[in-house]
Amino acid sequence: MEKERITAATRVNEEKQNRKVYVPKVDIYETGDGMVLLVDMPGVDEKTVDVTLNRNVLTIQGRAEAEKFEGYSLAYTEYGTGDYQRAFTISDEIDRDKIEAVVKNGVLKITLHKAEQAKARKIAITAG
Amino acid sequence: MISSIWQVDPFREVMRLRNEMNRLFSGFTYPFEEVYPAVNIWLNEEGAIVTAELPGIDIEKLDISILNDTVTISGTREEEEKKGRESYHRKERMAGKFSRTLQLPFKINGEKVEARYEKGVLKLILPREESEKPKKIAIKSS
Numbered sequence: 001m002e003k004e005r006i007t008a009a010t011r012v013n014e015e016k017q018n019r020k021v022y023v024p025k026v027d028i029y030e031t032g033d034g035m036v037l038l039v040d041m042p043g044v045d046e047k048t049v050d051v052t053l054n055r056n057v058l059t060i061q062g063r064a065e066a067e068k069f070e071g072y073s074l075a076y077t078e079y080g081t082g083d084y085q086r087a088f089t090i091s092d093e094i095d096r097d098k099i100e101a102v103v104k105n106g107v108l109k110i111t112l113h114k115a116e117q118a119k120a121r122k123i124a125i126t127a128g
Numbered sequence: 129m130i131s132s133i134w135q136v137d138p139f140r141e142v143m144r145l146r147n148e149m150n151r152l153f154s155g156f157t158y159p160f161e162e163v164y165p166a167v168n169i170w171l172n173e174e175g176a177i178v179t180a181e182l183p184g185i186d187i188e189k190l191d192i193s194i195l196n197d198t199v200t201i202s203g204t205r206e207e208e209e210k211k212g213r214e215s216y217h218r219k220e221r222m223a224g225k226f227s228r229t230l231q232l233p234f235k236i237n238g239e240k241v242e243a244r245y246e247k248g249v250l251k252l253i254l255p256r257e258e259s260e261k262p263k264k265i266a267i268k269s270s
Contacts, residue, residue: 025220029213036213040221042181042248064247069177072170078144079166079181106183106248 020082024060024108034094034113041084042106049084049108051101058099059087060108164226165201165250173262175255176232183248184221190245192252194238199254202227235260 027038041049043064050061062084095115102109147166165180180201182190190203204225207213235257242253 025222027207027219027221028217029219030215030217031213035217038184038221040183040248042183045247067168067170067179067249069170071174072172072177074168075171075176076167076169078147078163079168080148105185105245106181 020080021085022080022082023086024062024084026086028088034111035090036112037088037108037110039084039086039108039110040106041103041108043081044084044103044106044108046103049101049103051099051108051110053090053096053099056090056092057087058090058110059085060110061085062108163228164222165228167201167228167230169230169232171233173256175234175236175253178230178250178252178254180228180250180252181248182245182250185245185248185250187245190250192241192243194236194241194254197233197235198229198231199236199241199252200227200229201250201252 025040027036029036037058039060041060041062041064044062048063048065050059052059052061064081064084066081090112093114095113098113100111143163147163165182167178167180170177170179178199182201182203182205185203185205189206190201193200193202202225205223207223232254237255237257240255244251
């Protein structure tokens with residue numbers, strides 16, 4: 001695509017060295033004409049998430065800003081903020097031009113459609 | 129489950145560590161968390177800020193209640209459009225009902241609690257009850 005595309009992934013890569021990388025949780029399910037990936041990425045929005053497809057590897061990267069509250073000190077912690085990264089291999093049956101990604105309330109939804117030729121076709125049987 | 133932030137329970141600490149490891153390696157192990165949602169707590173003399181990781185929640189189905197020094201976050205995480213899901217390849221995300229109660233080291237002023245939900249993170253600002261705030265005692269010299 002564009003040559004000078006500054007993406008969230010580039011930003012992630014630049015500062016990766018000293019940030020924790022978390023593996024986000026996913027649900028992957030099949031629908032009639034494709035597949036859906038739901039990825040939990042709290043703290044991430046459309047500006048800080050990146051989905052890339054390289055050959056048949058779908059990579060999800062995201063970045064959650066560290067929480068900081070002026071005048072408060074962190075007393076107890078159960079989760080950390082940092083980068084998210086996870087990659088999946090997708091089959092050739094997926095239509096690479098029809099991948100949709102939406103992020104809402106910290107959940108990334110990726111919809112993959114089956115390529116036309118890979119769709120199951122019902123064969124009409126006629127009585128002979 | 130009531131968890132006081134002042135007591136360091138070694139068992140909880142181990143569970144926390146385990147959860148942390150699960151998060152780091154959740155691609156390899158099957159993640160399982162006892163406590164949901166995971167929270168961070170920030171304190172100062174005026175009160176506390178609690179943040180909770182709650183991605184994909186419908187705020188209509190989220191309840192926050194305050195009782196004395198405890199705050200309870202409960203709700204349901206429902207899967208949207210369940211129909212049409214033919215088969216799962218992976219199912220790691222938490223679904224269903226959850227409830228968590230946290231105990232703070234002071235009485236919360238329920239009237240002034242603020243809650244915000246953004247990018248799947250819930251932020252609660254819990255001010256300390258006025259009468260419970262530390263008082264400075266003036267020392268008179270005789």
